[in-house]
Amino acid sequence: MHDFTVTPYAVEGDVDYDRLLERFGADRLTDAQIADFPQPAHRLLRREVFYAGRDVDRFTAAATRDETVSVVTGRGPSGPMHLGHVYPFYFAKYLQEQTGAHVYIPLSDDEKYFAKDLTFDEIHEYTKENLRDILAVGFDPEKTRIIVDTEDADVVYPLAAEFAKELTPAAMEATYGTPPNVGLGFYPAVQATHLLLPQLVHGPHPTLVPIAVDQDPHVRVCRDIAAKQRHDVTKPAALLSKFLPRLGGGGGKMSTSDEAPGILLSDDRETVREKVAKHAYSGGRSDLDEHREHGGDPEVDVAYQLLFYFFEDDDAELERLADEYRSGELLSGELKEYAADRIADFLEAHQARRPEGPIAEVVDPYRLTDAERERLRPGVFG
Template identity: 85%
Template sequence: MDDFTVTPYTVEGDVDYDRLLDQFGADRLTDEQLQNFPHPTHRLLRRRVFYAGRDVDRFTAAAARGETVSVVTGRGPSGPMHLGHVYPFYFAKYLQDELGAYVYIPLSDDEKYFSKDLTFDEIHEYTRQNVRDILAVGFDPERTRLVVDTADADVVYPVAAELAKELTPAAVEATYGTPPNVGLGFYPAVQATHLLLPQLVHGRHPTLVPIAVDQDPHVRVCRDIAAKQRHDVEKPAALLSRFLPRLGGGGGKMSTSDDAPGILLSDDRETVREKVQRHAYSGGRDDVDAHREHGGDPTVDVAYQLLAYFFEESDETLDRLAADYRSGELLSGELKAYAADRIADFLEGHQRRRPEGPIADVVEPYRLTEAERARVRPDVFGGESDRE
């Protein structure tokens, strides 16, 4: 009946988040686990946008003891970034601010080349744009590293090669389906490299991977490899989120490649207002009289959902909006206007922080240093074992 598909390459239909956990074998976040995160607890946790995980406790326990922890959350640079892409990065910043976590951000340009009909020139243009948007989040350059697969291949490839030997085609096929080309068949090894990289650079420690549930297979594959590798690493922990609702409603995720237009990080206030007003599915009634009498349904109202997921910081305001909407006092158009303004407020801040200037200068403080690379990369010609 409620047919849906969730894989790293496809999200379709009305997603049943509970059934997904059964399918994937992840655990729903308990109230207690929630309390183990730094206070005040981030609203993405409080409101159960991040609603499940694997091995979260080891991460929070280590963090509570003040030990080294890291966060990995990435980006596939196949287009401009929209609202649905950005909240994991703001969550990562919260963990960095509160825990001093290292934040590693892999950009999988190779994977997008393998899976999309795009040239590397196009992908790299998006990569540069996306980097500016990611850095607009405000990460600490001392503790944040952007890793671009093809640009940092000196580090990524040797590790991926080691891990790839542990990965059978059958395992890849079982997890992702038959790869359409050998590049994608190899890519899970690269993905696993991303998740282990903080430990390879900084030594064994717990890593948390906050991502949308469709990316969970990557974590599972990596955990399998980490378990059998002689690398001294812990299995990365996962923190899994629901999808930010699409403007059109339904259960899928916001997308730029899809039909429903998403709200881009570059949209100005007028554009946001127009997109929300014209496209957001509402929980309102058919006309004003019916709405005043019976009230609206915030649980299906996309404007309300966007506020609840991320864009309204105040729990009190959120509760009041829901109550007023249900009572019929608040009309759909009014709720949309409010939501659009909160989103536009957020975007204005984001756009103001977006770094200008030559991209090489902008990204430099966030690239792996030579010393960090040397810790990971084998030194083929630097050794002395070539004696006759």
């Protein structure tokens, strides 16, 4: 049995997603649950990239009744964004468009200072560029709020302090292990604040947190806090995704620090083609004649997997590619070219939507309003 590590701060080895569900206590999504989402179901749902969760039914039932719902999904700004970072945001946009959900997007610049060997100046430069990429997704500013922890500390910190009182050192160690510093030991209370903010602004309602499975401990801790709180809040629901594959294959998730690099949201078409051609693990045969005779394996081919996860929406086209690859009609290089062009098409459209101008101005429509802040931060001088 292969060993692997999945925590909010490290993912190593070939991940066994079923074993993770046993470890985390989440449930695999059923066909009926997927059918309860707005139809046609998003490709990330129907292809089981989002494959498990908790209390998902409460969110979909409320959305079906046109009741208030919200979605929370965030970003840790420790570097430039790559493909693996952005697809949860596009999924959140789909939910906003289909259900009218409020979307809250926290950027945990403080957590990255505690966890990474970076200065705040470096982290804040990444934060500014990450914000441009998040806004390029196209969220509705009337129903979207962006929170940056150090910029919105007047709201975040008092709530985090209140929630931290519900967390014991033993519970934190059982969930995260021993933190390397006091900052990371406190951060789960900040993350709980992120996940409960929509309810603290708009009143109790179902909140869905679509995240990669390595971030699930934060949701579990928040759910425990919500159960104990004097605030009128409900436990946030979790929707857990698999990792966008590394270009080099072998399990794990896409990263900019791998030998096989991640594909950045800033990459141009030629760079995408070079990265996919050089680094994407192939499920094809090493010999052309052998490939023509025996075919390739799309299940391990990273170019195909990238198409499967996000970059080919047409199920019939995806199946055609798989069939031709298995038969040997489609070569590995041809599949890589097809995938690279689809990814580049996506990136060019994304890059064209990146807002220009001073970051404070482009983000301002998405920040908490004065009335929302007053609701969240009654204090000594309030």
